[in-house]
Amino acid sequence: MNERETLRINEKGHLELGGADTVELAKKFGTPLYVFDEKHIRNMLGVYRDTILEEYDGNGLVLYASKAFSCKAMYIIAAQERVGVDVVSGGELYTAVQSGFPADKIYMHGNNKLLRELEYALDCGVGTIVVDSFREADILDGLAAKRSKKQNVLLRINPGVEAHTHSFIQTARTDSKFGFSVADGTAANITEYVLSKNNLRLKGFHCHIGSQIFEKQSFVLAAAKLTEFIAAIKDKTGYEAEELNLGGGFGVWYNDEEPCLGLSDYADYLKAIINEVKSCSERLGLKPPFLVIEPGRSVVAEAGITLYTVGAIKDIPAIKKYIAIDGGMFDNPRYALYQSKYTVLLANRADEKCTEKVSIAGKCCESGDLIAVDVPLPKAESGDIMAVLTTGAYNYSMASNYNRNFIPAAILVKDGKADYIIRPQTYEDLVRNDCIPERLK
């Protein structure tokens, strides 16, 4: 286990997060339950924010990529930590706005933003919209004109950097659905196109090369390619971009196949990026651009764990042993989507030795509904509390009501205090939008 300041095993042999005994949390709030460690979230946002402050004279901004975990409390924490956020849908934007988040520090992404999402973004006064198609540039220019506004935009650029990660979470390969390619000249064309629009103000360029990336070199390469792109555009058109947004993608520890990084390691990633942007800018005679980064996963993933109760245990001798839990792909679809690997432990017997290899099955009607396969565990019994670590990112945000299971509640813990940030669903919630047409009555 990746023990750290706020995740440890206490005297009772129980897993403790943010000063709270997780077995007590399971008893008090029920399972399945998402638990978030407030201190870890604040530490992560703080280290990115302070690195820009210290290494780049504060000439930049950290955006929390809120698709990783979006709820009102999360936007409030981001605002308190003096970072911006990015959103990728009207729903995320609405949640941010409802939490009181300052609209000028919101960036909006998306490869196919809907007309109503763009209208809503303009009406909210979203600070920056990251344009990802010619069509979007036209629509946005028209909407801004109607409102007598000049909308700040960035362009999503695809620099053709291949990062070593799962192909579904690589986003800057030449065949990606995201961005304007530098290689085929589209990126230069859209730049000139947007510069010609009366109601768009081009601030600069954006790229995001993927997620769960550990190689510093991938980030550094993207920084270099984008800075070179700024220079190429300046040569061609005289326009010098003032802002460079390099996205997120920093990797996190899920299990021991991955490195376990501390706060200073994340600072090092950002320092490497900053140094590259500085040296490229100098070499190319550019003013160092306002630098934006957008970490999502690394802010919340390790801050979150999910607690379950062990139910049925099915032993298929010499083949497989399944430990079934009261959750599954409806609260964590990442194994089903990407065969993601997790670290699993028994929260009530966290100090015991692992004696067998088991697979953790959910309760949905799908054989692929698994949380982990062949993971070490002490001999589990029905009623044990199971903890799956590193579930803070892309778990709640990807959860569904499949099989009409409840999406679990989420609580925020700090110094042993625990409060709901997402309340439990009820059966009424599940039928709230159901309608019965007259002819069925």
Ligand SMILES: *Cc1c(COP(=O)(O)O)cnc(C)c1O
């Ligand atoms: C998903 C995403 C991020 C965040 O990526 P992480 O891997 O969660 O850090 C940042 N920017 C954009 C545009 C994204 O799509």
